[in-house]
Amino acid sequence: MTLLPFPELTDPGNTDPSVDHAIQAIVGGASTDATCSTDLAEGPWTFDSRPGYGPGSSMGDVIPTGSPRQGELPVEYREADEADLDARIRAAKATLGDRVVVLGHFYQREEVVQHADYVGDSFQLANAALDRPEAEAIVFCGVHFMAETADLLSRPEQSVILPNLAAGCSMADMADIDQVEDCWEQLADVLGPLDVADDSGRMPVIPVTYMNSSAAIKGFVGRHGGIVCTSSNAETVLEWAFERGHRVLFFPDQHLGRNTAKAMGVALEQMPMWNPRRPLGGSSAEQIVDSRVILWHGFCSVHRRFTVGQIEQARAEHPGVRVIVHPECPMEVVDAADEAGSTDYIRRAIDAATEPTTFAIGTEINLVRRLAAQYPQHEIFCLDPVVCPCSTMYRIHPGYLAWVLEELVAGRVVNQISVAAGVATPARVALERMLAAKPRA
Numbered sequence: 001m002t003l004l005p006f007p008e009l010t011d012p013g014n015t016d017p018s019v020d021h022a023i024q025a026i027v028g029g030a031s032t033d034a035t036c037s038t039d040l041a042e043g044p045w046t047f048d049s050r051p052g053y054g055p056g057s058s059m060g061d062v063i064p065t066g067s068p069r070q071g072e073l074p075v076e077y078r079e080a081d082e083a084d085l086d087a088r089i090r091a092a093k094a095t096l097g098d099r100v101v102v103l104g105h106f107y108q109r110e111e112v113v114q115h116a117d118y119v120g121d122s123f124q125l126a127n128a129a130l131d132r133p134e135a136e137a138i139v140f141c142g143v144h145f146m147a148e149t150a151d152l153l154s155r156p157e158q159s160v161i162l163p164n165l166a167a168g169c170s171m172a173d174m175a176d177i178d179q180v181e182d183c184w185e186q187l188a189d190v191l192g193p194l195d196v197a198d199d200s201g202r203m204p205v206i207p208v209t210y211m212n213s214s215a216a217i218k219g220f221v222g223r224h225g226g227i228v229c230t231s232s233n234a235e236t237v238l239e240w241a242f243e244r245g246h247r248v249l250f251f252p253d254q255h256l257g258r259n260t261a262k263a264m265g266v267a268l269e270q271m272p273m274w275n276p277r278r279p280l281g282g283s284s285a286e287q288i289v290d291s292r293v294i295l296w297h298g299f300c301s302v303h304r305r306f307t308v309g310q311i312e313q314a315r316a317e318h319p320g321v322r323v324i325v326h327p328e329c330p331m332e333v334v335d336a337a338d339e340a341g342s343t344d345y346i347r348r349a350i351d352a353a354t355e356p357t358t359f360a361i362g363t364e365i366n367l368v369r370r371l372a373a374q375y376p377q378h379e380i381f382c383l384d385p386v387v388c389p390c391s392t393m394y395r396i397h398p399g400y401l402a403w404v405l406e407e408l409v410a411g412r413v414v415n416q417i418s419v420a421a422g423v424a425t426p427a428r429v430a431l432e433r434m435l436a437a438k439p440r441a
């Protein structure tokens, strides 16, 4: 896999890609734009001990009890200004040299991404860690499931560090392992033994989990003949699953599952939803028997913000606009867009445009603003006019990055993410199946 670096932000005509600066300007009255929460202007440590995911797109979601919480960040990092933290991070990285690799997700805030050795989506970043076997520590500036995946794929001697333990993912948290085990038992009551193939050699159900899920879910999938997918390879993975099973149990993101299966010709009536709080997920036994894809009731609160009305407005105000949305958006939004694709697809589509083009993008605001700054020959804007970043990505502030790096300089590993061996072994099996799954020739 090739990780394409972003073009340098050297053009003085570029706009400021910082979402933090945009929010500070809104809250300070220097901008008339809107934000979904003025609390976003505060330091994330303000929310570390409060219930919930914190301000941003996941504010309305229910955080599971027992989700990791961040301990108090030392005051020197909370009180340092942007320039101080920038200098401290650079100094710590210079001291550590090849002993550390810093990974930055596309949705991460600009003040953190600029220190990343690699920038990409979750799977690109997990692979990037493989390119740096000499690094003793992998500092993953993303969310919890991403750090877990990096731990699964890295060498045992390497420590994976998540700078703020409160950086979970509300979508990943919507598929709890106990609920998934319960679902599996209920499906067996309707469909018979689930780990036994019929005369055609196919299983009753193949579990497929999106990369955006906990290691426990990936381990479940690995134990039951299933596979992991990303937003880039979901169709290839579903083809793999349909060759081996009569139907698929897809989690946690209903929208990626529905959009992908619909594009492959699966009828909507054959995609019942599984709501874990209802018997048989809220479907009848007949609907389960007739199903092709059972969709877990999960979603991303960032991508749920995009609407058909926003697309209509973009088309009215910008004739000829090219609308690209992420497949985590609801089906009607994907249907109304010109194209749908992963974060890497969006970035490559903009990079490949040879003529000045207006792009309306349906994905997280940090990536959209960065792309707008890096490709000033195009007009690029976010479909959602409200500045509302992913709540949990936003928890990784430069203060936490400076803290974990300076702790490493002092010989201490803090905030290590480590997947237990009993989970890691089957989870790696599910990931290896994904890597081996090939598109049809």
Ligand code: SF4
Pocket (backbone or CB within 6 Å): 058, 107, 143, 168, 169, 170, 171, 172, 212, 300, 301, 302, 303, 364, 390, 391, 392, 393
């Ligand atoms: S953007 Fe959505 S899927 Fe990605 S980390 Fe945030 S809540 Fe999770």
